[in-house]
Amino acid sequence: MAEIEKIIVKFLNQESNYSELEKLETFIKNEQRIQVFNNFVKTQYLSTLSMTEYDVNKAKETIKTRLKKGEQTRRVYLSKKIAVAASIMLLLGMAFYLLYDNRPVKVSEPEKQSNLIVAGTDKAILTLENGNEVALEKGKKIQTAKASSNGEELIYVDKEQNETDVKEQMYNYLTIPRGGQFFVKLSDGTEVWLNSESKLKYPVAFKDGLTRNVELIYGEAYFKVSPSEEHKGAAFHVLTKSQEINVLGTEFNVRAYNNEELISTTLVEGKINIKKGEQSKTLRPNQQARISRGSDNMDIQEIDVSQEIAWVNGLFSFNEKPLGEIMTDLSRWYDTEVVYENAKHKSFVFTGILERTETVEDILKLIEATSEGQIKFEINNKTISIK
Structure with a gap:
């Protein structure tokens, strides 16, 4: 019993790992042990609330769902600790819901x-270099001379496959509507995740050895940049309306929505330099640069990056x-x-x-x-x- 008590405490403190969640799932399958779990929730996490025993059957279903989803491979960099913490917080959130749901609180019925x-899906509008627009959506395959899409991601031909020298810089645009998201892999191998209501401008192919420039016209994007040493030292720059980011092979998030006052750039891994007017500052991992529109001031803060990149x-x-x-x-x-x-x-x-x-x-x-x-x-x- 001492072992399961430790697991419950770790669970409530958001420290349990995948195997411990499996043990906890097995433990609460026994109806006689549900009281033990309830007591720990009450004394260790919700001691300040007037709590009755909530529906543990729903908790069981939630743990099982989280464990199944935990086995699926993620295509983006996030630590296992973040993923486990997310599962735990989702369950604890359900616990809070079940707790308050047992109280005489009138809840509206939006199910009607x-x-x-509906929740957002993978979808985007690709604007080609000739101005033609192509709808990208799940189940729809697209093939051009420079890129292909299965409706969930857009992949450009890498420079090794591009036999012709890039003489004129041609650009594509990827526009993500409200209720959408999309992933694109640029011709240099840089990976970009785009959030709802975002628009990215980028070259169809980069000129070898020259600075690789892309522009986040508006919205939110997570970048995993191909290192400059793989491109004859060519730097990677991300432009927005209010700043220029010089990237040195790294992972970071940029949020620059038109209708939001604050532009924030969050560094996850590596190193970036941000220029705003006469200011130039370098970020370290777990730092965020904040710039208010219409201002030249840049505020640097230490943050929990998992909060900023959870959407990815x-x-x-x-x-x-x-x-x-x-x-x-x-x-x-x-x-x-x-x-x-x-x-x-x-x-x-x-x-x-x-x-x-x-x-x-x-x-x-x-x-x-x-x-x-x-x-x-x-x-x-x-x-x-x-x-």
Whole structure:
């Protein structure tokens, strides 16, 4: 029993690994042991709340789902610790929902409109060098002279396969609509993940030995840049309307939406230099540069990068995040409009890690249930009203 108690404590402290989650799953299959699990949840994590035993059957289903999904291969760099923490937080979030759901809190019934609001998918519009537009979506294969797509990713021909010298720089654009995301591998091997409502401009092929320039016109993108030593020392630059990023073979995230005041660049691995006006600063891993539009000041902060790049791994990560910012992210991913009946609701904070495949109704119910009656959601067609 001592071993399982340690596992439960580690689980509640977000420190359990995959094998320990498997042991915990086996343990709570026994109905007589559910009380042990409940007691630990109550005393170790929810001791300040008036808690009754919640539905552990749902907890079992959640653990099983997380374990199955944990076996799938991820195509993006994220540590195992982040992935496990995400699974744990999702379960704890469900625990909170079940806890409050047992209280006499009236919850709206947005399921009636569930067919109108769906989670985002892989989709994009590719604008070719001749101006033609091609829709990229799941199940649709596209082949051009320089690139191919299976509807989930766009892959450009690498320079070894390109027999002709690049004499004139030709550009493509990849536009991601609301409710979409997409992955593109550029001709130099650089990998880019694009979030909803984003647009990237990039060369069809890079000129050998010259600086590799791409432009994030707006939106959010995660870059895994091919090292310069593989391209005769050619540097890689990412341009936005407010800054220029000089990349030295690295992984980083850029968020530069048109309707957001703040532009943030987060370094995950390697080294980047950011220029804004006369300023030039170098970031270390786990640092974020923040620039307000219309300002030349650049603020550098130490942060938890897992919060910033969770979207790349299919997650929403909210750490005491204001509801106003949360709903902005949700509205982009689920392609909805948001209406506030009281502006003060924008400042309500919420913490949780949830999968982007969850229905918007489930996410709203969780936020509503943990608000202790402060927040109410209603869905009408594709508009979410907050009361």
